[in-house]
Amino acid sequence: MLRDKLALALKDSSKADDPVRFCTLRLVHAAIKDRDLAHRASGRDPVSDDDIGQILLKMLKQRKESSRLYEEKGRHDLAAQEREEMAVIREFLPAQLPEEKIREVCASVVEETGAQGLRDMGKCIETLKDRYSGQMDFSKASGVVKEMLK
Structure with a gap:
């Protein structure tokens, strides 16, 4: 299950010395938890793996846009950080169709x-x-x- 895989990766990254990975996975975990709460409030089941995939795609898209904007404004350091976060998120997504x-x-x-x-x-x-x-x-x-x- 994708949720378990993310939780394990978060736990491992907290022990490793990789702050970008840890922070990105914490943000992913928070987004999933937020969606869980919204589902629970409306009486629906907790989020499925498909829902988690959609959350990850949305986060990836946000970072892609942020990276582009940072590049346009000459903030190459922030653009590089966004690309690092994108790489972490992509690890948990199924392969995208060309x-x-x-x-x-x-x-x-x-x-x-x-x-x-x-x-x-x-x-x-x-x-x-x-x-x-x-x-x-x-x-x-x-x-x-x-x-x-x-």
Whole structure:
């Protein structure tokens, strides 16, 4: 289970002398705990591995954007720290599909669902999320599907 793997890595990093890894894993742990509390408050089950994968993807995306902004502003030291954190987060994500494969998968889902226009986009994205949760960036997939349905 991904939650256990993260907890073990957090424990190990607290003993090792790697402050970036430790702080990043603490942030991940806090985000998962926060989502658990939100789920509990609304009467839902604790977060699943798929939910944790989505949390990790969101954190990765935030760091990618921060790194880009830091580079633009000439803060290369902070950009490097963001990239280090991204490397730690990537360790716990399943392998992401390459862009060509995303296009291929989107085309097959559009064909399968019989989508005719942009109004069917939600159906396509929902199918992609069911099949490929944690394996692709759905903002990219959304753009690809939108392009195909125009």
